[in-house]
Structure formats: structure tokens, C-alpha cells
Amino acid sequence: MSKDYYIGIDIGGTKVLSALADSEGKIINKAQNPTEADKGEDVIISNIEDSIERVIENSKIGKKEVKRIGVGSPGPLDLNKGVIIENSNLAWTNVPIVEILEEITGIEVILENDANAAALGENQFGAGQAADHMVYLTISTGIGGGIIINRKIFHGGKGNAGEVGHMTLIPDSDYQCGCGNYGCFEAVASGTAIARRGRESLTVHQDSLIYEYSEGNPDVVDAPLIAAAAREGDQEAIRIFKLTGQLLGVGIANVVNLFDPEIILLGGGVMHAQDLFMQELKASLKERALKPNLKDLQLKEAKLGKDTGVKGAIAVAMCDYLYQNQ
Amino acid sequence: MSKDYYIGIDIGGTKVLSALADSEGKIINKAQNPTEADKGEDVIISNIEDSIERVIENSKIGKKEVKRIGVGSPGPLDLNKGVIIENSNLAWTNVPIVEILEEITGIEVILENDANAAALGENQFGAGQAADHMVYLTISTGIGGGIIINRKIFHGGKGNAGEVGHMTLIPDSDYQCGCGNYGCFEAVASGTAIARRGRESLTVHQDSLIYEYSEGNPDVVDAPLIAAAAREGDQEAIRIFKLTGQLLGVGIANVVNLFDPEIILLGGGVMHAQDLFMQELKASLKERALKPNLKDLQLKEAKLGKDTGVKGAIAVAMCDYLYQNQ
Numbered sequence: 001m002s003k004d005y006y007i008g009i010d011i012g013g014t015k016v017l018s019a020l021a022d023s024e025g026k027i028i029n030k031a032q033n034p035t036e037a038d039k040g041e042d043v044i045i046s047n048i049e050d051s052i053e054r055v056i057e058n059s060k061i062g063k064k065e066v067k068r069i070g071v072g073s074p075g076p077l078d079l080n081k082g083v084i085i086e087n088s089n090l091a092w093t094n095v096p097i098v099e100i101l102e103e104i105t106g107i108e109v110i111l112e113n114d115a116n117a118a119a120l121g122e123n124q125f126g127a128g129q130a131a132d133h134m135v136y137l138t139i140s141t142g143i144g145g146g147i148i149i150n151r152k153i154f155h156g157g158k159g160n161a162g163e164v165g166h167m168t169l170i171p172d173s174d175y176q177c178g179c180g181n182y183g184c185f186e187a188v189a190s191g192t193a194i195a196r197r198g199r200e201s202l203t204v205h206q207d208s209l210i211y212e213y214s215e216g217n218p219d220v221v222d223a224p225l226i227a228a229a230a231r232e233g234d235q236e237a238i239r240i241f242k243l244t245g246q247l248l249g250v251g252i253a254n255v256v257n258l259f260d261p262e263i264i265l266l267g268g269g270v271m272h273a274q275d276l277f278m279q280e281l282k283a284s285l286k287e288r289a290l291k292p293n294l295k296d297l298q299l300k301e302a303k304l305g306k307d308t309g310v311k312g313a314i315a316v317a318m319c320d321y322l323y324q325n326q
Numbered sequence: 327m328s329k330d331y332y333i334g335i336d337i338g339g340t341k342v343l344s345a346l347a348d349s350e351g352k353i354i355n356k357a358q359n360p361t362e363a364d365k366g367e368d369v370i371i372s373n374i375e376d377s378i379e380r381v382i383e384n385s386k387i388g389k390k391e392v393k394r395i396g397v398g399s400p401g402p403l404d405l406n407k408g409v410i411i412e413n414s415n416l417a418w419t420n421v422p423i424v425e426i427l428e429e430i431t432g433i434e435v436i437l438e439n440d441a442n443a444a445a446l447g448e449n450q451f452g453a454g455q456a457a458d459h460m461v462y463l464t465i466s467t468g469i470g471g472g473i474i475i476n477r478k479i480f481h482g483g484k485g486n487a488g489e490v491g492h493m494t495l496i497p498d499s500d501y502q503c504g505c506g507n508y509g510c511f512e513a514v515a516s517g518t519a520i521a522r523r524g525r526e527s528l529t530v531h532q533d534s535l536i537y538e539y540s541e542g543n544p545d546v547v548d549a550p551l552i553a554a555a556a557r558e559g560d561q562e563a564i565r566i567f568k569l570t571g572q573l574l575g576v577g578i579a580n581v582v583n584l585f586d587p588e589i590i591l592l593g594g595g596v597m598h599a600q601d602l603f604m605q606e607l608k609a610s611l612k613e614r615a616l617k618p619n620l621k622d623l624q625l626k627e628a629k630l631g632k633d634t635g636v637k638g639a640i641a642v643a644m645c646d647y648l649y650q651n652q
């Protein structure tokens with residue numbers, strides 16, 4: 001009896017990575033190409049195609065043994081139609097990626113929101129394996145979320161549930177979000193919000209290390225620069241991270257009160273600075289979450305790291321329940 | 327073949343209502359008793375028992391034909407153990423209601439949070455029948471919520487999901503919630519919040535109708551009094567309802583972005599004043615919710631009204647999936 005194999009594809013702005021896994025999800029081979037995002041849709045597709053072909057060839061299996069391909073992409077997506085409505089990394093609009101890749105490969109393709117895919121990957125292969133109910137949050141330039149209910153991705157009525165980053169956290173904030181709304185969780189507590197607070201500080205705290213490191217140039221102020229200043233004891237930088245930690249705690253408490261998960265997993269680039277905000281995050285979570293929901297809750301760091309994209313896509317490929325409106 | 331029957335019990339602060347329904351959920355008979363909440367646990371239980379016995383007798387069926395009894399209660403509850411941890415209407419603490427009623431009746435009993443039961447009732451018999459994914463909100467002295475996913479009550483990991491009223495909406499608010507936290511949805515947008523704003527206005531707006539109707543006595547200022555003032559054109563009262571409507575819209579938008587429901591149902595006493603805040607609620611919802619989540623979303627009034635408690639309890643009795651960690 002032939003074994004089933006699955007391919008997960010992580011289509012990033014700079015590289016396309018395909019990985020082939022066995023029926024346990026164990027990665028057997030990877031194949032990487034540059035994305036060449038600036039060369040347009042056809043070149044990107046051809047780079048994806050090449051990575052798929054190579055990963056199959058290198059694994060010395062037949063194409064027919066690949067049961068399904070999973071693709072993770074930032075949204076908005078139309079999951080039912082398999083269309084990437086917009087992916088700013090690739091400058092794509094309305095690309096029917098499922099249809100295109102199915103035609104090229106002859107293999108069934110499933111598209112999923114990248115944060116959802118990451119959540120499922122962590123649930124199947126990462127730090128969330130113990131949980132039936134889990135929430136994954138990625139805190140980087142934005143805040144993305146994936147909700148796992150009964151070990152499945154929660155899609156809601158139209159496939160767009162779990163938009164944790166777009167929960168309004170401060171209704172009267174003047175921090176505008178990419179979505180157009182003001183005071184979204186991601187507008188006030190992401191790496192972008194940290195950077196904005198750092199830029200705002202330049203005019204009032206010219207004695208700070210943020211000012212010194214950036215030479216007063218707002219364009220170079222980002223979260224890592226502010227983290228470096230905080231680690232050297234700069235009070236303004238420390239304040240910015242503490243405030244952000246408090247707000248992260250408020251947003252996570254809301255998720256805990258609404259979803260009552262067993263595990264909350266935190267990933268994303270801002271976690272590199274967790275020493276600067278985790279204490280405030282936990283204090284604020286404890287203050288805001290209901291006691292019964294807080295009981296036995298595990299707050300953990302996501303584990304898959306650089307492999308999140310591709311392992312999430314493999315987890316998606318291995319599912320046969322998707323699009324059943326869970 | 328004998329038909330199955332179900333009993334739903336609504337245990338209120340003043341009356342106990344039992345209703346017996348057929349296997350389609352159609353109510354055949356009701357029996358009501360005073361709760362006599364002040365007379366203690368034994369008397370309350372005996373009033374419940376009597377209402378159950380009478381509703382069975384009056385229906386001229388045998389006790390054995392009653393397949394299950396559903397009980398709705400405000401929380402906190404321990405659903406798995408069937409224990410009412412606290413019910414302030416009845417002055418109950420740690421009452422193992424399921425065990426007690428099963429022993430008395432010999433019939434299987436299921437306990438459920440009253441807002442969850444109401445949500446399921448609306449989904450099965452009320453204004454939410456068209457939806458697989460639905461959120462029910464009751465806006466009265468507090469804000470309660472019940473989340474329906476795939477036509478089932480969403481419980482989360484420990485049975486405490488859907489605590490919509492305890493999502494923090496204004497982190498720096500000085501409006502303290504019953505749960506101890508500040509700025510909860512229910513602390514800033516319930517009937518209690520409306521009343522508090524009215525009381526606060528007494529010292530600064532002594533020319534308002536709120537002041538006139540209450541004769542300056544904060545103890546008599548409640549949401550209906552402020553609504554009456556608003557309907558007579560009182561600017562301060564109108565402002566209070568508009569502000570509350572805006573905040574209701576923010577909270578509902580958060581729910582829409584997180585759960586992507588097909589229908590949002592609004593119930594509870596504050597809805598009697600919906601003419602005073604619904605426009606602001608809708609505007610704020612539209613401003614804050616993501617476009618894909620807003621598309622085709624139905625915002626409707628709950629339909630079961632006075633029967634919500636008992637019909638919700640019947641819907642709970644008719645379920646056999648509860649406690650399977652959905």
C-alpha cells in the first residue's frame with residue numbers, strides 16, 4: 001500500500017519554500033526558490049511550480065502519492081473560491097491560486113489564512129499539541145490570530161473569524177489601523193505601535209537613547225531600536241514596552257474571556273523583546289480575565305519559529321475537514 | 327412507539343416556571359410557582375419540584391416519557407459537575423442542582439448558563455433559526471452573551487466561553503464591573519452604565535429632565551427614567567443613549583470580527599429603548615467591523631421575549647451533545 005504525502009508551501013515576499021511531509025507530518029524534503037515578487041504573477045507562479053516539482057523529485061516519490069497541497073497566505077482571502085483577494089507582499093490582487101496550482105500540478109490544493117495555518121501547525125506539531133481549544137497570536141508589524149476549536153481551525157460563518165488584531169481595544173485612540181478603523185488591537189499593541197510611540201517620543205525626549213540611536217530621524221525608529229535602548233536602561237523605551245505589554249494583556253484577556261482556550265500561544269518578531277513586556281502582559285491579563293477562564297490557562301511561546309509557515313501549510317494539507325464551515 | 331417529551335425550567339428570582347414540550351420543542355403545558363427565594367434552598371427546590379410534577383400531570387403523560395430536563399441559570403456554574411456556584415437571585419452558593427433534581431425526579435437533568443440557553447433557544451425556535459453561526463446578546467442590567475457555532479453552544483475549554491460582557495472595551499475607564507475589572511463591555515454599555523451616566527449628570531445638568539423626573543435623587547435614576555427624558559427631547563438623556571449606542575456598536579463589532587457570525591441577535595430590557603440608540607449602534611458597528619465580516623450580516627432583535635428562559639431551557643433539554651467540549 002502506497003503511503004500518502006503532503007506538501008506545504010510558504011509563499012513569502014523574498015522566498016518560496018515547499019516542504020514535503022509523510023502522513024505523520026514529518027518533513028522529508030524542502031525546496032526553496034527566490035519569490036522574485038517584483039517580476040509579476042507569472043514568474044512567481046513559475047517559481048512556486050519549480051519548488052513543488054523539485055521537492056517531489058528529491059523525495060523520490062511519484063506525484064500521485066502527494067495527496068494534497070496546503071498554501072498559507074496573508075488575507076484577505078476567499079477560502080471557498082481559493083482566491084487570494086490581496087497579498088501585499090506579492091502585489092497580488094484576486095489571484096485564483098487554488099485553480100492555478102491544481103491545473104499545474106494535478107494535485108488538490110487548499111488555501112488558508114497564514115495565521116490560521118500557523119495556529120493549526122502549532123496545534124498539530126508545535127507548542128499547542130496538548131490543547132483541543134487554543135488561540136495562536138502572532139505579534140509582529142501587525143497582530144494576527146488563529147483560533148483552534150476542537151483541534152480544528154475556527155472559520156465562523158464566512159471564513160473570516162479570528163480577526164483578533166482588528167478587535168477595537170481603545171475606541172477613542174488616534175492610532176489608525178491598516179483596516180481604516182482606529183484603536184484596533186494591532187494598531188495599539190503591535191511592533192508598528194511600538195515604533196510609532198518611539199517616533200512620537202523624539203520631539204519630547206531628545207535626551208533619550210531612542211533619539212541618540214536614531215539621530216532624531218523618525219524613519220529609522222523601529223521596535224528593535226527601541227528594544228536596544230530599553231535594554232540599556234532608557235526610561236522612555238522601557239515605558240513604551242511596558243505600556244505595550246499592558247495593552248497586549250488586555251487584548252489577550254478579551255480573547256480568554258470570549259474563547260476560554262486551554263492554551264494561548266504567542267509568536268511573531270515582537271516576542272524577541274518579551275523580556276521587556278511579558279511581566280506587564282501577565283499582570284494585565286490576570287487583572288482583566290475572568291478567574292474561571294484563567295484557571296489552568298497556559299500562556300506559552302509558539303515553537304515552530306522559522307518553520308511556522310511551511311509546517312502550518314502542511315497541517316492544512318493534512319486536513320480534510322476545511323470549508324465545512326467549522 | 328411512545329413519544330419523547332422534554333421539560334425546560336426557568337428559575338427566576340420571583341417565579342419558577344416549568345414547561346413541557348414535545349419532541350419538536352412545541353410547548354404543551356406550563357406550570358408556575360412562586361420561587362420564595364427568601365425562604366432558603368429547601369423551599370425553592372420544593373417549589374421547583376412541584377412545578378415539574380404539575381406540568382407532567384397536566385400533560386397526562388407518564389414521567390418515563392420525559393427524556394430530559396433543562397435548567398438555565400445565571401453563572402458562575404460548573405457545567406461538568408452540574409453545580410450552581412453562585413446565583414445571586416436565589417442567594418445560592420454551590421448548589422448541586424443537577425444531582426438534586428435527578429434524585430427527586432429520576433429524570434436526566436442538564437444545567438446551562440442562562441445566556442447560552444437563550445442563544446440556543448433563539449437558534450432553535452426564535453429569530454436565529456436561519457443561522458449555523460450566531461451570537462445572542464442580552465443587554466439589561468448586565469450584558470450576557472451566548473455563542474452558537476454550527477448550531478451548538480460554544481463552551482470553550484472549560485465551559486466558560488462567550489463571556490462577551492467581560493471583554494474590556496475601555497481599558498482606562500473608571501467604571502468598575504461586578505467582576506472587579508474596569509471598563510468591561512457590560513460596565514460601560516449596559517442599563518447599569520446608562521443609569522450611572524444619568525446619576526453623574528445630576529450634579530452638572532440640574533436643568534435636565536433627568537434631574538426633574540428624579541427630583542435630584544440619584545437612587546431613582548434608572549435607564550427607563552432616562553429614556554423617558556430622552557423621548558421628551560432632553561439633550562443630556564439623548565446624549566447618554568447615543569454614547570451607549572456607540573459603545574454597543576464597538577463591542578458588537580469586536581464580536582463580529584472574532585466570530586464572523588451570520589446573525590447577531592439583541593435581547594434584554596435595554597432594547598425597549600432601541601429607538602434612542604440603534605442608529606448610533608449601527609453606525610459604530612459599520613465603522614469598526616471588517617468589511618468581509620459585515621457582508622450579509624443580519625442584526626436582528628431576539629424574538630422569544632418572556633419565553634426566552636423556558637424555551638432556552640427546553641432547547642438545552644433537547645440537546646444530547648452538551649459537555650462534549652464543543
